[in-house]
Amino acid sequence: MRRPPHKPEPRFARPLAAPGGRRPPHAARRPERRRADDPSDAPVILYGWHTVSAALMNPARRIRRLWATENALRRLAEQGIALNPALEPVRPDAIAARLAADAVHQGLLAEADPLPAPDITELDHGVVLVLDQITDPHNVGAIVRTAAAFGVAAIVTTARHSPEATGVLAKSASGGLEAVPLVTVTNLARGLAALKASGFLVVGLAGEVADDLAAVALTSPLALVLGAEGKGLRQLTRATCDTLARLDLPGAIKSLNVSNAAAVALYIASTRLSAAAP
Numbered sequence: 707m708r709r710p711p712h713k714p715e716p717r718f719a720r721p722l723a724a725p726g727g728r729r730p731p732h733a734a735r736r737p738e739r740r741r742a743d744d745p746s747d748a749p750v751i752l753y754g755w756h757t758v759s760a761a762l763m764n765p766a767r768r769i770r771r772l773w774a775t776e777n778a779l780r781r782l783a784e785q786g787i788a789l790n791p792a793l794e795p796v797r798p799d800a801i802a803a804r805l806a807a808d809a810v811h812q813g814l815l816a817e818a819d820p821l822p823a824p825d826i827t828e829l830d831h832g833v834v835l836v837l838d839q840i841t842d843p844h845n846v847g848a849i850v851r852t853a854a855a856f857g858v859a860a861i862v863t864t865a866r867h868s869p870e871a872t873g874v875l876a877k878s879a880s881g882g883l884e885a886v887p888l889v890t891v892t893n894l895a896r897g898l899a900a901l902k903a904s905g906f907l908v909v910g911l912a913g914e915v916a917d918d919l920a921a922v923a924l925t926s927p928l929a930l931v932l933g934a935e936g937k938g939l940r941q942l943t944r945a946t947c948d949t950l951a952r953l954d955l956p957g958a959i960k961s962l963n964v965s966n967a968a969a970v971a972l973y974i975a976s977t978r979l980s981a982a983a984p
């Protein structure tokens with residue numbers, strides 16, 4: 707049986723800084739060294755215009771391989787995103803063949819290194835989101851996108867029962883992964899305790915409690931803890947929080963998708979904290 711002819715992969719250059727000299731939040735962090743047997747050495751899959759273009763503009767994101775259509779390359783050039791002139795465009799079906807059938811790639815696909823992240827003990831300011839075993843990558847990606855819009859300092863997730871920051875999650879985040887560090891902890895209760903030791907007020911969201919988040923005294927730094935849809939916060943997570951609060955919804959439906967709940971909670975928190983600032 708004859709083997710199909712080998713097709714050389716397109717070449718790429720490491721991207722330059724964003725137009726105007728902007729350096730995303732991750733740019734200040736040095737990449738951490740990883741062992742050869744470390745599973746985190748596996749490439750992150752990024753596809754879609756916002757996801758890949760944001761990664762290309764982030765000096766801290768090392769792109770290993772890049773596939774782009776002629777239209778996408780033209781659009782990147784119009785945006786001032788520098789690439790190797792020798793990069794040859796590929797057909798859209800060549801990108802589609804590397805992804806799931808329902809993936810909307812918009813002419814861009816990249817394999818990249820994971821971004822470095824701070825240790826949880828290094829977080830000491832702002833608003834942090836903590837996700838208690840939220841497993842749906844669409845939901846987590848939407849939360850990352852919302853967190854980037856509100857300037858969240860970091861998102862804390864667990865090493866197990868959490869999706870990886872690649873593929874569907876990255877696409878749903880729409881470039882938010884380049885702006886918000888993802889901090890992974892082995893034990894969430896110990897992670898919350900570390901945040902409390904750093905001065906964070908830890909507030910867990912639970913729909914059945916009496917206190918409305920809008921009426922709770924919020925202080926900065928603040929950690930908002932969200933649980934998985936259906937299960938909510940686990941018992942030990944609830945017990946570790948400083949307080950529990952609900953979102954007071956005026957309509958007939960009293961619960962929200964977790965990504966929508968994150969958006970509402972962040973709006974309430976940012977409004978309250980801004981009003982309390984001197």
